[in-house]
Amino acid sequence: xxxxxxxxxxxxxTTDPFELEQYTKDIAYxxxxxxxxxxxxxPRAVVQAEESREIxxxxxxxxxxxxxxxxxxxxxxxxFNSVPVQEGIVLDMNHMQGVGAVHMAGKAEEPxxxxxxxxxxxDADERLRRQGYTLxxxxxxxxxxxxxxWISLGGFGIGSIRYGPLREQILGVRAVTAGGEIAxxxxxxxxxxxxASAGGGGLCFDDFFGMEGTxxxxxxxxxxxxxxxxxxxxxxxxxxxxxPTGRMIQELGQVSSVFNVHFSSxxxxxxxxxxxxxxxxxxxxxxxxxxxxxxxxxxxEALRTIRREVQVLGGExxxxxxxxxxxxxxxxxxxxxxxxxxxxxxELLLPVEHFAAFEEALTKLAKQKxxxxxxxxxxxxxxxVLLMVLFxxxxxxxLRYLGDLSFISRIYALGKLYGGKPYIIGLWNTSYLSxxxxxxxxxxxxxxxxxxxxPNILNPGKAYKAPFFLSRSVFRLGMGFLGMLxxxxxxxxxxxx
Amino acid sequence: MPKTKTNLEERIAEASYVCGRCGSCRNVCxxxxxxxxxxxxPRGKITLAKDVFLKHKHNKMTEFYxxxxxECTLCGKCEEICAAGIHTRGLWLDLRESLRETGRLxxxxxxxxxxxxxxxxxxxxxxxxRLDWTDDLDDFExxxxxxxSEVAYFVGCVSSFxxxxxxxxxxxxxxxxxxxxxxxxxxxxxxCCGFPLISAGMSGEAQELARHNIEKVRALRxxxxxxxxxxxxxxxxxxxxxxxxxxxxxxxxxxxxxTEYFARLLQEKRLxxxxxxxxVTYHDPCDxxxxxxxxxxxxxxxxxxxGLDYVEMFHNRELADCCGGGGNLxxxxxxxxxAIAGRRVRAAVETGASILVSACQQCVQTLRxxxxxxxxxxxxxxxxxxxxxxxxHETGGERNE
Numbered sequence: 001x002x003x004x005x006x007x008x009x010x011x012x013x014t015t016d017p018f019e020l021e022q023y024t025k026d027i028a029y030x031x032x033x034x035x036x037x038x039x040x041x042x043p044r045a046v047v048q049a050e051e052s053r054e055i056x057x058x059x060x061x062x063x064x065x066x067x068x069x070x071x072x073x074x075x076x077x078x079x080f081n082s083v084p085v086q087e088g089i090v091l092d093m094n095h096m097q098g099v100g101a102v103h104m105a106g107k108a109e110e111p112x113x114x115x116x117x118x119x120x121x122x123d124a125d126e127r128l129r130r131q132g133y134t135l136x137x138x139x140x141x142x143x144x145x146x147x148x149x150w151i152s153l154g155g156f157g158i159g160s161i162r163y164g165p166l167r168e169q170i171l172g173v174r175a176v177t178a179g180g181e182i183a184x185x186x187x188x189x190x191x192x193x194x195x196a197s198a199g200g201g202g203l204c205f206d207d208f209f210g211m212e213g214t215x216x217x218x219x220x221x222x223x224x225x226x227x228x229x230x231x232x233x234x235x236x237x238x239x240x241x242x243x244p245t246g247r248m249i250q251e252l253g254q255v256s257s258v259f260n261v262h263f264s265s266x267x268x269x270x271x272x273x274x275x276x277x278x279x280x281x282x283x284x285x286x287x288x289x290x291x292x293x294x295x296x297x298x299x300x301e302a303l304r305t306i307r308r309e310v311q312v313l314g315g316e317x318x319x320x321x322x323x324x325x326x327x328x329x330x331x332x333x334x335x336x337x338x339x340x341x342x343x344x345x346x347e348l349l350l351p352v353e354h355f356a357a358f359e360e361a362l363t364k365l366a367k368q369k370x371x372x373x374x375x376x377x378x379x380x381x382x383x384x385v386l387l388m389v390l391f392x393x394x395x396x397x398x399l400r401y402l403g404d405l406s407f408i409s410r411i412y413a414l415g416k417l418y419g420g421k422p423y424i425i426g427l428w429n430t431s432y433l434s435x436x437x438x439x440x441x442x443x444x445x446x447x448x449x450x451x452x453x454x455p456n457i458l459n460p461g462k463a464y465k466a467p468f469f470l471s472r473s474v475f476r477l478g479m480g481f482l483g484m485l486x487x488x489x490x491x492x493x494x495x496x497x
Numbered sequence: 498m499p500k501t502k503t504n505l506e507e508r509i510a511e512a513s514y515v516c517g518r519c520g521s522c523r524n525v526c527x528x529x530x531x532x533x534x535x536x537x538x539p540r541g542k543i544t545l546a547k548d549v550f551l552k553h554k555h556n557k558m559t560e561f562y563x564x565x566x567x568e569c570t571l572c573g574k575c576e577e578i579c580a581a582g583i584h585t586r587g588l589w590l591d592l593r594e595s596l597r598e599t600g601r602l603x604x605x606x607x608x609x610x611x612x613x614x615x616x617x618x619x620x621x622x623x624x625x626x627r628l629d630w631t632d633d634l635d636d637f638e639x640x641x642x643x644x645x646s647e648v649a650y651f652v653g654c655v656s657s658f659x660x661x662x663x664x665x666x667x668x669x670x671x672x673x674x675x676x677x678x679x680x681x682x683x684x685x686x687x688x689c690c691g692f693p694l695i696s697a698g699m700s701g702e703a704q705e706l707a708r709h710n711i712e713k714v715r716a717l718r719x720x721x722x723x724x725x726x727x728x729x730x731x732x733x734x735x736x737x738x739x740x741x742x743x744x745x746x747x748x749x750x751x752x753x754x755x756t757e758y759f760a761r762l763l764q765e766k767r768l769x770x771x772x773x774x775x776x777v778t779y780h781d782p783c784d785x786x787x788x789x790x791x792x793x794x795x796x797x798x799x800x801x802x803x804g805l806d807y808v809e810m811f812h813n814r815e816l817a818d819c820c821g822g823g824g825n826l827x828x829x830x831x832x833x834x835x836a837i838a839g840r841r842v843r844a845a846v847e848t849g850a851s852i853l854v855s856a857c858q859q860c861v862q863t864l865r866x867x868x869x870x871x872x873x874x875x876x877x878x879x880x881x882x883x884x885x886x887x888x889x890h891e892t893g894g895e896r897n898e
Contacts, residue, residue: 016561019535027518027520048533130811144520341511
């Protein structure tokens, strides 16, 4: 194996355990006892690709030898999406960086650009700005997340409310199939007939979005972009109660110049205040940071509409500086860790109409469990919010950490009552597959995966089926048991609150 | 507060616990941009520190661990972008202190420490030769430890002992003469500021240097201390108060970078630049900009020069990229340092500038070497060299004696 990989990748290949260990983790801490039970995260080698041909060689070899390949971009997700579950090879995409020249393309003759998959969204935007353009949407982890990574996870974030899911902003994708064929696949909705490529490797456009790198290796994406808006405005709206906040979020989904809406719960703001951050936000208020972009007249009209609505709902529009400060710190939610260094989290897509009710129920649940929860959210479509719920835990206390894991399942169960579902699957959320997809959909997904990757070498163990210990019944039993640990560790929780 | 072993380890453990491993720091890190392995990224290094100091896995302090911790320019860009708000530059310094505590001091750092203890400067030359750079100045004598001066000019080791950079201190004193300013230098009484020792994880040894330098400057009863070295400036303004547990005001004089002082002289019309028809860009030294907060004054000077076409590099001010010359990296891996510098000079050329200006001798030296190696048509100089070149030497400024 080493000889073959060395031949392709040279010094961009390692089997050194010192280096390999870094690729056994992502952003979430998982107690080693659980990792050992559920995964084999140590890769046998890590390789860094510089071009598609290298990936094609790797995949042909891996396909033939039945060796798993896990693609890794920023490694900035929390569900083991880019961590091996069955050893094998980690394919590090971070050498594949670059942004092409903006040109007009697609049915609508829009500005577009080819971006290599290992480019971070932050870098892509920087390079676009040099050409007078900017991204339509990007993740809140833009400085870390790569283009290929966010496509693979579905692509909801800042700008989604204005431009829709990432799928609707991409004209085409270049990729390497599990069998090692280099392919280009167009978005049938956006490309004109004359432009459309024949595709290849049997791939279709839907094989990339939210598929967690299980069907092909994305190497490049053809993104539609936008010129700098004539006018941008950033405001923070504050409310005493969650119900009017929820109504305001719904209203904002209908305002045409809205580019981003970010919700912060009072507990989130309080946790930031504790360490001297976000001083521009008031205490004990539900805050909505609203970012607008467009023509000056449209933005001004939108601001007037928002002011009227805020008045009707009994809220207030904070000073402009608050909006600017929130916008500048839009990538810095993790400052929360200065207050609670060890956190656990659940990430859900939730219907916006049930957002307020969910938030109320969540607060009650937290009280019952003697803990504190903080939430922040983005409005990602007029109908949907992407919600992050976090609560303090302690990874240095394994018993408590394990006990707290059961609380995540309680949050997802609560979310389900309000029409919500986990956003990302990876390994850890495979238990919730039946909450996300119907059994027919699950069957179709798996059939598609088998058609494209018969030996199941691309990122195996994620997104399709739960391993035994995460299967529905075993998982419930396990969570029930872990929940029983909670009373023993309650003291720690109360002190956090 | 003195860095005791216990509070050092506690600080490292606390900071590493806060890291969310989000990886925002990776792509802005000049070292990761070159090495590209996870363990070379700030996130990777914090993961290593977390294992050792929070989870007490001391067997992880391997040779490779030490190497990775030293592969850093201490530029602080990771701190600027850190999503969790970690004071990463302080963490890197603490980790270097911990290497020293555990007997893992890099041999070149040990040698540096011995050198400074012997000569009180970073070279092997005796400290009494600190003013050799003044030998070429025929028109005036540089005053040394002159009582009644308003300003003390702290030259710094690099300017004092590297003949290829002698133009910088010479330009500075020529400008001071032209303004004119009642100034003095310390000559052999000037000791290394201690910055290289602090960067090496030897802050304890820097304390004696700090005490000596402060005492000598206080004895001159000057109002202002100026220095042209970004690292000396950072040490005087940020580190000395910390090292000695005092506030900046306790020094008894103000500390300015020479660009701050010259911008003031320009505003007072004590200096009058003539024209220059060149396109110029500016590289923010990490120790002057991000790590000390001085961004505007060098730009004020450049933009005061009639006819000069000033252009910014895409990464500037808080997000400026490092020149590769910081953090004692050249002593650990000179090839890595050069690769980082190469990236920066190529970025300067992209702006269309023919002159790349900085405000730090170390940056100038590193970038000048890189431009030469890359065979770029780019002149690299210090802002003070450029200012002296364009001053109207006939009329000077509106003299304000």
